[in-house]
Amino acid sequence: MATALATKPQVSAAEWEARQQLAACYRIFDMLGWSEMIYNHITVKVPDQEGAFLINPFGLHFSEINASNLVKIDIDGNTLDGSPHPVNRAGFVQHALFHRHLPDAHCIMHSHTTAGMAVSSVEGGLQPTNFYACNFAGQIAYHDFEGVTVRDEEGARLLANLGDKRVMLLRNHGILVMGQTLPEAFIKHWALQRACEIQVATASMGTPLLVPDAVVAVHQRDVHMAQVPGGPGSADFAAMVRLVDRIDTSWRE
Template structure:
């Protein structure tokens, strides 16, 4: 059983709310199969701070993460407080540069799902061949594989390659998805995961039908009408209700 560390009374109400959101995100991702053993990360900025973040305890499966055992760290990945769990710095080196440099990187997820990794390992990356992928056309950055992201000097190239986008496909590796809110990040990732799943299945059947630039523009224009501060909120709340019915221990 994972150790429970904090109570609601030991941190601000804002931080506790952020902990609940992030713990829910880990459980939702785990329920949907978007996790890789004890690896990969979802990170979230602590409200009211510039350089304090919450991250999963290294060594726990994502369905063991709770609001109280999330680890609070600073912008360099140093633990804040007496949480006994270690932090996988190989993951936060990558996340920290985005959190520090990009105003839209409040919540960040990096995964190794087979379908997203397959697209990252394919020449040309994500193709505008399905309903979901058309939303991302022209809105994804790509970064050449340099090995495990543990070197701070790679950060400048990551920033240059993501540009103003909120999705960065690490070639031969996996995606990084960012959001201004945790529910925005979730729905963007949901859509990207679907886009990659469909692309992989389509490739197994034959040559894809690519969508024209004109139709992509119309598709994105109409889709952008939903890009409000509440983008993804109803989806996140619905999946939170789902995991509550399965195991509400994430709230501890």
């Protein structure tokens, strides 16, 4: 049976920092109600090792993940750190594809939130009917559901449908976001999740009001002016880490 306990691996300072940041992110997802039993994945590239990335151990809940028990695997899913934990094929097949082909995809997040799955399962997907949805107008890729993502041959279609975008709604499936940093990917996921939650709530009340294209363009032009310095999502993620630390600091181990 999988266990949350693990011996601290002998790794570089850069890898340990990446491990702690990723472990904190898993705990944040759980705190925000985004965990899905033992499923779903957040991955990051190991900063100082080409072709290696960190992923959650299959069998552990997000609330059990810490820096030590994350699994380091290569792009083909082979374990590189002697971890006793298995890795979910549905995780590394999809994530490895993007890590392999997209140099800017340092961090990839995939979730099955209720709101994300609901919006990905309706005709038209996300609509510009609220503040957060306007952030993503024209910037979301879509990929039709082909069943659980465990077949390598689906990769070409995923890449083709993604194109130059770094946010995707997997139809009938959920959210997929990528970032050049983990905090950037986190803030994308957070904002997309909020957009989906609000769209679901709005749909229950009546006919939604669509924001005009011209206003969406102004919004996207100016939204960066509301960001805190330090890089996309940096201050937001740091605030969430402080909240997690009030609950449990074991993710640091």
